[in-house]
Every structure is written in structure tokens, then in C-alpha cells.
Amino acid sequence: MVPILEAESKPETPPVMIGVAADSGCGKSTFLRRVLGALGTEVKPGHTAIGDMLTVICLDDYHINDRAGRKATSLSALDARENDFALMGAQIEALKQGKAIYKPIYNHDTGNKDPPELIQPNKVFVVEGLHPIYDEKARSNLDMALYIDIVNDVKFAWKIQRDVAERGWTEEQVREDIEKRLPDFAEYVDPQKKDADVVLRYEPSDQGLPYLKVKLIQKKGGAFPAISLKKEMSLTGSKPGATIKQYDDDWYGSPVSVIEMDGEIDMDNMAEQVAEIEANIEGLNGRSPSELTDAMVKLKDSPGSQNGTGLLQAIIAMKIREVYDKLTA
Ligand SMILES: Nc1ncnc2c1ncn2[C@@H]1O[C@H](COP(=O)(O)OP(=O)(O)O)[C@@H](O)[C@H]1O
Numbered sequence: 321m322v323p324i325l326e327a328e329s330k331p332e333t334p335p336v337m338i339g340v341a342a343d344s345g346c347g348k349s350t351f352l353r354r355v356l357g358a359l360g361t362e363v364k365p366g367h368t369a370i371g372d373m374l375t376v377i378c379l380d381d382y383h384i385n386d387r388a389g390r391k392a393t394s395l396s397a398l399d400a401r402e403n404d405f406a407l408m409g410a411q412i413e414a415l416k417q418g419k420a421i422y423k424p425i426y427n428h429d430t431g432n433k434d435p436p437e438l439i440q441p442n443k444v445f446v447v448e449g450l451h452p453i454y455d456e457k458a459r460s461n462l463d464m465a466l467y468i469d470i471v472n473d474v475k476f477a478w479k480i481q482r483d484v485a486e487r488g489w490t491e492e493q494v495r496e497d498i499e500k501r502l503p504d505f506a507e508y509v510d511p512q513k514k515d516a517d518v519v520l521r522y523e524p525s526d527q528g529l530p531y532l533k534v535k536l537i538q539k540k541g542g543a544f545p546a547i548s549l550k551k552e553m554s555l556t557g558s559k560p561g562a563t564i565k566q567y568d569d570d571w572y573g574s575p576v577s578v579i580e581m582d583g584e585i586d587m588d589n590m591a592e593q594v595a596e597i598e599a600n601i602e603g604l605n606g607r608s609p610s611e612l613t614d615a616m617v618k619l620k621d622s623p624g625s626q627n628g629t630g631l632l633q634a635i636i637a638m639k640i641r642e643v644y645d646k647l648t649a
């Protein structure tokens with residue numbers, strides 16, 4: 321099957337390409353399920369999440385080897401040499417040009433490669449994985465780039481839990497794999513955070529783990545349509561409560577505006593507290609004054625709904641649509 325072909329119907333405007341980069345286990349897939357939910361796109365079942373507005377391209381599908389192959393090369397999946405960047409860049413460029421592709425598939429459940437699948441154009445493509453910003457050709461086709469930056473304590477707990485529950489690894493094996501990947505993470509994945517338009521950073525709360533401090537780091541003059549707060553907020557009712565504030569900062573040499581949420585909202589009072597937050601945000605540009613609250617309530621059972629990860633991810637979903645609306649107006 322040819323990797324690139326003419327689409328069954330060429331889109332009127334070029335698809336909007338959004339890159340989401342992060343290490344393994346950082347919640348990219350979870351985040352994109354929230355984005356699809358927040359944008360209300362019905363998703364067809366299958367390997368690739370395809371909604372009526374947005375298609376998620378998982379860049380793990382460009383791994384050159386399968387799990388057994390990587391054991392033979394003893395290279396990690398993070399290593400550039402284990403990823404077909406030539407095909408990845410060419411296919412991302414083709415999608416941006418409104419073409420169709422036969423995309424390879426890497427099956428995380430079996431560790432094998434499955435037959436390629438036909439991907440037709442869509443309004444928005446989110447290309448998520450280890451290297452969407454690292455690879456020059458992929459990066460040059462992005463309209464906006466997001467990086468998810470999580471401190472090790474949180475990231476590794478999530479990865480271990482998932483890889484044991486869903487990928488057939490033992491906790492010992494995952495810990496060993498994490499250790500082995502650290503140099504590759506530093507060389508091939510972590511540097512991407514400097515070139516992102518927006519970064520989601522998860523740190524331990526000032527009240528300590530398991531509570532989180534979550535930062536939306538918005539590069540000034542970048543492609544992310546920034547939001548701001550009318551005032552600092554302190555929410556009570558939950559343990560340990562939540563504070564939300566805004567400040568300017570420097571992110572690897574770039575001036576940024578940071579929206580920071582520390583702690584958790586009161587889930588028994590979720591709609592009211594999120595509505596209070598939504599009314600306090602400037603520049604959200606929702607389709608209705610309660611779009612954020614409605615999305616959060618609809619997705620209440622998704623991971624992170626109680627803290628800044630869910631809230632700021634839902635805001636990013638609205639911003640992805642705003643970027644689409646702007647570029648296709
Ligand atoms: N905001 C969150 N809060 C709590 N757990 C999360 C959150 N996001 C993801 N997780 C958990 O972390 C693990 C890894 O998430 P996943 O989306 O598979 O990461 P990735 O696609 O980046 O490898 C999963 O078990 C998921 O349920």
C-alpha cells in the first residue's frame with residue numbers, strides 16, 4: 321500500500337495540525353480523550369481516534385521495530401534511531417496538504433506492528449507522541465505545539481500503573497525500563513519543551529503529593545491564544561482546597577504568562593466551583609458562558625477532573641478549536 325495518496329475528497333481549507341509532545345505515561349492519550357469529549361466529537365472505535373472534527377495520530381505508530389526488535393537493538397522507543405522520522409514527517413506533511421495516508425500501526429497491547437490503516441483528511445489533526453516537536457519536518461507542519469512536562473515522581477507512578485495494568489509488564493520491568501530510558505528522555509524528548517507554544521507542567525502541590533500544582537505556561541506571542549485571570553482565587557470545601565493565580569515568568573529564555581492551579585476543587589460542588597473559575601477567566605472565547613463548566617461536568621469521571629490537569633486540558637481543547645476557527649475563518 322502506498323504511504324501517501326490523494327484523499328477521497330480534498331478539504332476546502334488545509335487541516336490544522338496540533339502537536340502534543342511528552343514522555344511515555346504523561347497522559348497524552350488521556351488528555352486527547354478529554355479534548356475529543358470537550359469538543360463533543362463522536363469517536364469511531366478503532367486504533368486511531370477519529371472524530372467528526374478531529375483525528376488523533378499516535379506517533380508511536382512510527383516506531384521502526386516492534387517490542388522484540390527493540391530488545392534485539394537494545395535501543396529504547398525514545399531513541400531517534402528507533403523511529404521512522406522520514407515517513408512520519410512525509411505523512412504529517414501530506415495530511416497538512418489535505419492528502420490521505422496509509423499509516424503504520426504499533427500495537428501497545430501485543431508489542432507487534434499491525435497492518436497499515438487508511439487515514440482520510442479531517443479539519444484538525446493532533447499528532448501526539450514522543451517526538452512531534454523534535455523532528456524538524458513534523459514541527460514545521462504544526463500550527464501549534466504543546467508539551468506536557470511532569471515531574472518524575474508523578475510521571476513514573478502513572479506509567480507503572482498503566483504499563484502493569486494494560487501492557488503486560490511487571491512493576492520491576494517498568495521501573496527498569498524507566499531507568500534505562502532516562503538518557504534518551506534527556507536527549508530526544510525533554511528538549512522539546514523549549515520550542516512548545518504552550519506547556520502543561522505538573523508538580524507536587526504545596527500541600528504535598530498526591531495533590532498536584534498544575535501550570536499552564538503560555539508563551540507570549542506564540543500560537544496559543546492566551547487566557548488571563550480577572551483575580552486570584554482560593555476555593556474551599558475540598559481537601560486541600562485550591563488556589564488559582566497568574567504570574568509572568570521566563571521559560572528557557574522565552575517570556576511566558578503562567579496560570580497556576582494548586583490543589584483540588586470540591587467535586588461535590590463541582591459545577592458551582594468550575595462556573596466560578598470560568599467566570600473569572602478572560603480570553604476563553606467559549607461558545608457559551610458555561611461551555612467550560614458543561615464540558616467539565618460531562619467529563620467528571622475522566623482522570624484529573626478534580627485538579628488543574630482536567631481543568632487546563634479542557635481549556636486547551638477550547639483553544640484548539642479557537643485556533644481552527646481563526647485559521648479557517
Ligand atoms: N490527569 C491525570 N490524573 C491522573 N492520572 C492520569 C491523568 N492523565 C493520565 N493519567 C493516567 O496515567 C497513565 C498514563 O496515561 P496515558 O494517557 O496512557 O499516557 P501516554 O498516552 O502519554 O502514554 C494512565 O493510567 C492514565 O489513567
Ligand SMILES: O=C(COP(=O)(O)O)[C@H](O)[C@H](O)COP(=O)(O)O
Nearest residue numbers: 343344345380387397398428431487
Ligand atoms: O514509550 C513509548 C511511548 O508509548 P506511550 O507514550 O503510549 O507510553 C513506546 O511506544 C512504548 O513504550 C513502546 O514500548 P512497549 O509497547 O514495549 O511498552
